[in-house]
Every structure is written in C-alpha cells, then in structure tokens.
Amino acid sequence: MVTPLLALEDVHTFIGQFHILEGVSLTVPEGQVTVLLGRNGAGKTTTLRSIMGLSPARHGRILWQGQPIQALPAHAIARLGIGYVPEDRIVFGDLTVEENLRLAERAKGDLARHADLIFGLFPDLKRLIHLRGAQLSGGQQQMLAIARALVPDNRLLLIDEPTKGLAPVLVESLMATIRRLSEHITVLLVEQNLLLAAEVGDTCFILEQGHTVYSGHMAELVNDKATVLRYLGAG
Amino acid sequence: MTLDTLISIILQGLTLGMLYFLTASGLSLIFGLMDVLNFAHGSIFMIGAYVAWVTTEALAGSLPNSDARFALALLAGTLAGAGLGALIEWAGIRPLYKRPIFQVLLTLGLVFVINETVKLLWKADIHSLARPASLAGVLMILDRPFPTYRLFLIGLGLVVLAAMSVLLRRTRLGMIIRAGVENGEMVQALGIDVRRVFTLVFALGSALAALGGAAAAPFIGLVPTMGMDYQLSAFAVVVIGGMGSFAGSAVGAVLVWLGRAFADYQLSPLVARATVVGLMALVLLVKPTGLFGVKKGGH
Numbered sequence A: 001m002v003t004p005l006l007a008l009e010d011v012h013t014f015i016g017q018f019h020i021l022e023g024v025s026l027t028v029p030e031g032q033v034t035v036l037l038g039r040n041g042a043g044k045t046t047t048l049r050s051i052m053g054l055s056p057a058r059h060g061r062i063l064w065q066g067q068p069i070q071a072l073p074a075h076a077i078a079r080l081g082i083g084y085v086p087e088d089r090i091v092f093g094d095l096t097v098e099e100n101l102r103l104a105e106r107a108k109g110d111l112a113r114h115a116d117l118i119f120g121l122f123p124d125l126k127r128l129i130h131l132r133g134a135q136l137s138g139g140q141q142q143m144l145a146i147a148r149a150l151v152p153d154n155r156l157l158l159i160d161e162p163t164k165g166l167a168p169v170l171v172e173s174l175m176a177t178i179r180r181l182s183e184h185i186t187v188l189l190v191e192q193n194l195l196l197a198a199e200v201g202d203t204c205f206i207l208e209q210g211h212t213v214y215s216g217h218m219a220e221l222v223n224d225k226a227t228v229l230r231y232l233g234a235g
Numbered sequence B: 001m002t003l004d005t006l007i008s009i010i011l012q013g014l015t016l017g018m019l020y021f022l023t024a025s026g027l028s029l030i031f032g033l034m035d036v037l038n039f040a041h042g043s044i045f046m047i048g049a050y051v052a053w054v055t056t057e058a059l060a061g062s063l064p065n066s067d068a069r070f071a072l073a074l075l076a077g078t079l080a081g082a083g084l085g086a087l088i089e090w091a092g093i094r095p096l097y098k099r100p101i102f103q104v105l106l107t108l109g110l111v112f113v114i115n116e117t118v119k120l121l122w123k124a125d126i127h128s129l130a131r132p133a134s135l136a137g138v139l140m141i142l143d144r145p146f147p148t149y150r151l152f153l154i155g156l157g158l159v160v161l162a163a164m165s166v167l168l169r170r171t172r173l174g175m176i177i178r179a180g181v182e183n184g185e186m187v188q189a190l191g192i193d194v195r196r197v198f199t200l201v202f203a204l205g206s207a208l209a210a211l212g213g214a215a216a217a218p219f220i221g222l223v224p225t226m227g228m229d230y231q232l233s234a235f236a237v238v239v240i241g242g243m244g245s246f247a248g249s250a251v252g253a254v255l256v257w258l259g260r261a262f263a264d265y266q267l268s269p270l271v272a273r274a275t276v277v278g279l280m281a282l283v284l285l286v287k288p289t290g291l292f293g294v295k296k297g298g299h
Helices: A044-052 A074-079 A097-103 A110-121 A138-150 A168-181 A194-200 A218-223 A225-232 B003-034 B041-059 B066-096 B100-122 B148-170 B172-189 B194-220 B226-241 B246-266 B269-286
Strands: A006-015 A018-028 A033-038 A059-064 A082-085 A156-160 A186-190 A203-208 A211-217 B138-141 B144-147
Touching: A006 A044, A018 A033, A018 A044, A018 A059, A033 A044, A033 A194, A033 A225, A044 A074, A044 A082, A044 A156, A044 A186, A074 A082, A074 B172, A082 A138, A097 A110, A097 A138, A097 B172, A110 A138, A110 A168, A138 A156, A138 A168, A168 A186, A168 A194, A186 A194, A194 A218, A203 A218, A203 A225, A211 A218, A211 A225, A218 A225, B003 B041, B003 B138, B003 B144, B003 B148, B003 B172, B003 B194, B003 B226, B003 B246, B041 B066, B041 B100, B041 B194, B041 B226, B066 B100, B066 B194, B138 B148, B144 B148, B148 B172, B148 B194, B148 B246, B172 B194, B194 B226, B226 B246, B226 B269, B246 B269
Parallel strands: A018 A211, A033 A186, A033 A203, A082 A156, A156 A186
Antiparallel strands: A006 A018, A006 A059, A203 A211, B138 B144
C-alpha cells in the first residue's frame, strides 16, 4: 500500500480546557484534492491548525510520509513542505504584496522560481505588487494568501474555507484556480459548501463534533443524500 | 513669541523627545513583537549610563582624548544593554512566554535586583559624566546660545531613527519583525522560527535604551533610579505612538516633549508635566491603538 502524504490517526486536540478534536482520523493521498466537510464547530479549522502545530495535538499521531510530526514546532512543520492558507487569510497589512510573498521564501530565489506559476494563476497580483496588504480587497487578499503558500517548494496546501465572505462571482473563479493549482500540488481543503467542494474534491471526510464520521469519494457523497442530510444538513 | 524663542523651545523639546524616543522605541518593539511588557527597560537605560560612566573613568588615564573616550563609553554602554537584554530574554523571559503575569513579576523583580546591584557597586550617590570637549560648548542659533550637547542628542536620535528605519523597511529581519508584530503565529506557519528573532529584538530594544541612558548621562547625571522616570514616560509615549510601531515611538516622543516644552514656556511647569497624561488620554479616546498602532492577530 502506498504511504499517504499525510495521515491523522485518532487525533485529540484541546483548546484551553475544551476538548475540540475527539478522535480525528484521515488520510491525504499525494496528487489529489481531499476535502474536509462538516458543520460549523465540527473541528475542521482545529484539524488544520493541529496539522500545522499551531494548536498541537495532545493525543494521537500526525504522520508526514509515514513519520510522526505532531511534536514538532509550527515552523519546522511548515518547512517539511506544508503551506497553510488560514480561514481569515492573515495577509500582513503593513507589508506590500511583494514583501508578503518574499517573507514566505525559504531559500533565496524561491519567488523567482515559482513566479510563472504564481502570476499565471493570479495575474492581478503582478499589478498590485507594490500595494500594502491592508489596501487589498477581500478577494485580492485571498489570492495573496494562496500565492504566498506557493512561494516555497511546498508539497501540500492546507486551505481553510477560501470562499468565506467572498462575492459569488469571485467564488467561481477562485474554485477554478484551486482546480488548476491542484495539478501542481496536493490540497487538503476545508469547505462548508458541498457543491463547491464537489467541483474540486477527489476524496472527502466529514467531521462532526470532533470525530471523523465519514470518508469516501466526493462523487459518491454527492449522490448519498441520506449522509449529506444527516451530517451536513443539506440535500 | 519671537522666532529665536520659538526655535529654542523646539530644540529643547526635540532634545528630550529624542532621548525618550530611544527608550520608548525599544519598549514598543519588544511589546509589539513578543507581547512582553518589560518593566526592567528603565533599569537597562540606567545600566547604559553607568557602564558609559565606568568606561570613561577607566579610560581617563590611558586615553587623553575626551571625544574618543566618550565614543567608546557610548559603545560600551550600548553593548552592555544589548548583552543584558539578550540574557534577560534567554534566561528569564523565554520559559515564560505563555505566562504574562510571571513575565511582569520577573521584570519588576529585575528592577530591584539591578538597582540594588548598582547601589552596592557604586553607592546611591549622584555621579556625573563630563561632556566630551567637542560637545561641551554652545552654538549660537539666531543670536541665542544653545548647548552643543543637546544638538548632538537630536542628531543621535535622528541617526538611530534612520538606521532603524532602514533595518525595518529594507532587510529581511525587518520584514519578519513587522510581520511578527501583526501576527507572530502566521510568521511561524510560513516556516520562520520567530523565537530566534525574539532574542535579537530584545537585545536590540535593550541596546537602544542603554544608548539612550549613556547619551543622557552627561545631560541628567547618574543615580540608580534614573531609569524610572524615563520608563514611565516611555510607556506613555508607546501608548501614544502605538504598540509595536517604531515610527509611532518617534512621533509620540517628539509630540510629548514639544507639547511639554511649549506648555512650560506659555503656561506653567505643572501644566507641562500633565501634558504627557493629557495627550495620552486624548489619543486613547480618538484612536485606542495609538497614532500608528495596528490591531494584533494571533500568537
């Protein structure tokens, strides 16, 4: 059996005294888009934060190419080749677009080497390169947050609800971009909207109250109305 | 008010403004990046002054040129501040990053330890550090004498402001510091070990305070409690300028001390002393994050 790029085995995470993840297990095969679905508060964002070491797992294992990484600090986890695009984008407002991108360089010349890919996917960023992060619109900040994760040689992108708060016209083009970038890099995507997730996802997991309650192919889930209704509350 | 009086008041305000800027900017950087409120910052200011004084005394016999002696004293004071700052961060603050109350207790405790150590070594008497020969005179500005040393202090503040602006705006370290002030957690998630930058910034902020102390020594005299007044007003300057903003510290310090100098001349010394608090209250009412402050993200 092929070792998945990333695997979570019975991960438990606490935030303060609250037990948020109560046994999350999932696998992310290389070269695919894996989607993490679930209602609000199911633990999707905490799962991504636990993978990144920002909300470290207290029990269970997080395996990167078969090696446990749950005890590593966040910067070391990122350096394994994992890019993180958080839910609220967290673009640095005082830094220019170019500085935001350069900050993500792990070796000199990272940005130059990936410029074709980045500006091919997000041509607008070239025009905005000297603007400060705080001057960008929500959609532009989302582009920058994803582009930033593409600057170093990452093998996996964790993208947390990229369409949240964006105008419908932007949502379509953003999902198309994620589809295009998934040709170059493995993606673990958190998305609440099942139909949008179905556009890009290969496999999917559903979380409920901190547990993994479903795993399967995206196409199968879309046709499994009972499961969708039960865990996602929509038909 | 005549033009020469106006210029004299402005220069007076700028002199003290620059000294406070040196103290406040370090405090602001350290708090902005690490969320550490360093109550021992004033003591580091004082250590800078004492090390400068001790260096000058030690070199008095072997180095007759007072300018060279003074330059070495400034350097020694600054380096001592940097070393002490790095030591405090490494040995004291680092284990306490998730315990802010303990940090406050630690740095408050250090104030007593450092101040008592200085008293033990050099007594609580007032010491004075002579101005170097080339800065001991006065310069005539519009027929009014102005001490050269004060102009030197203004110049020193401007040089530090320019150097730090270059560091923050033109280098990768500066980029990491600016990003870290906004959201340290996201900087970590980009693969940057922000803790390593913490020690460096703590040392840098402490070096600026110690430089301020060393430069202030010939101007205000040395006593073990000399850092306390500076620290309190520096806190006010940081609040006015905005936590974590280097430019804010500069503007805040100059505003406070220009306001104070004008109030002193036009109204009374009592009103002048209240300017700091008045200005702080006004800024907090209008812009609670300070003039140049940014809202902080996760840590």
